[in-house]
Amino acid sequence: MARDFYEVLGLSRDAEQSEIQRAYRRLARTLHPDVNKDPAAEERFKELSEAYDVLSDPDQRTRYDAFGADFRRVGADVDPDAYRRARAYAGAGAGGGRSSGWGGGGPSTGGFRYSGSGDDVDLEDLLGGIFGGRGRGRGGWGPLAGSDHETEVEVSIEEAYHGTQRTLSISGPDGPRTLDVTVPAGVVDGQRIRLRGQGGQGSGGGEAGDLYLVVRIAPHPRYRLEGRDLHLLMPLAPWEAALGSSVDIDTPGGPATVTVPAGTSSHRRLRLKGRGLPNKRGKPGDLYAEAQIKVPTSPSAEERELLERLGKVSSFDPRGTR
Incomplete structure (x- = not known):
């Protein structure tokens, strides 16, 4: 399981943006592969770069705070409180000794229900709403979202400074296709660029996954x-x-x-x-x-x-x- 991004940067969850930047700069000086020759340093630097990329972006940080490791796959319209309730209910049902809180249900009843204090909650409806109808319903499994993919793209220091364009060749179920992408100015080594909907194809009407470009900055003869x-x-x-x-x-x-x-x-x-x-x-x-x-x-x-x-x-x- 991936480490918590705040833990990677050594920060509390209420850290200011300036603290996030200072922590990244301090750790990057010791973990960058050009400085630290420990084989494990490169992986730790990638982990550091991903944590900084997410937490330094206010929108991504808000989603990470709300949904944790699932923040990239939970829909944009999902209510964080409903998500947490669904996770809590699912965890309660999976634990031994809690079977009395669950009512059995077949295809005619729409699945399981959780009976807690107050009104019953239909877990299938709740989970289905959060994950885009991917829970088990009357017709079996619903739409399944495609998987996220990741690939590296190498740029020069000049391209990292000014920004650049790349044409990628991507294989898919319908054969190879090309994709023109923009690498923005100011990217750093290890930074991830998200291309929404360009990952694996979904099934049953599910949305496609995302493609993440991991930037690698090539060695330079002068800089x-x-x-x-x-x-x-x-x-x-x-x-x-x-x-x-x-x-x-x-x-x-x-x-x-x-x-x-x-x-x-x-x-x-x-x-x-x-x-x-x-x-x-x-x-x-x-x-x-x-x-x-x-x-x-x-x-x-x-x-x-x-x-x-x-x-x-x-x-x-x-x-x-x-």
């Missing part, structure tokens, strides 16, 4: 992704790092300028706020440019002379404490 934050290496000449400079860089969102403070050493990270992956439901990620100081491999005679002069006059000791 590294952590959650929504982008990381890149920024090569600097020694004098740019020592004296300070402005460096133009390319980002998925377009050109940007990084101000390099004087005295910057290798591995120093400079942040461009909000230049990571966008987020339609909250704050965007940031971009971190990591300084990487490079030296000329074949200096000219003049460059060598200047470097030698610098070595003679400078008191800087890179291996000391000064």
Whole structure:
């Protein structure tokens, strides 16, 4: 059984949206497969991404709070109180020693009835109403909804930033078919996109299931992704790092300028706020440019002379404490 989404994020059920986002970012930093090489980390990261995807969406969170693990298959018009009563009645009937509360009924009576304090409740009617007539009725089993399917779709970091289109080939009872889907801007690795009615076909007039696209972001030669934050290496000449400079860089969102403070050493990270992956439901990620100081491999005679002069006059000791 899947873990409770709130438990996955380590939150109480009354957590604020800002708490949900902070919990996801904190856990994603330690569980992301690029950082954590434990084979179990990838599955835990997928679980984390699904929990965040649901709880960060107010509509999905409301349905999850009402219906729990069944929130994707319970109809949109189902009353949560009626659903809970049906589950409670079904559980009472399944338990040993509770047979006195149930009246036997054949095809002519419409099935079982539960007799509690107050009026009798027709469990078949109640369950049938909740699950779209899928309870057992006078004519046998009613309509059965199709199963939900899941498939992965790989996108580049640029596509995750801007959004993209994909054409999927899906097999079905009537042969293969193609489906054009939109991957929205700002998706993160492991995020699930729901395509209503594109899963398995129902039977007996039942609705089709849903298709879930699990986003996988491909490795990139220039950028590294952590959650929504982008990381890149920024090569600097020694004098740019020592004296300070402005460096133009390319980002998925377009050109940007990084101000390099004087005295910057290798591995120093400079942040461009909000230049990571966008987020339609909250704050965007940031971009971190990591300084990487490079030296000329074949200096000219003049460059060598200047470097030698610098070595003679400078008191800087890179291996000391000064």
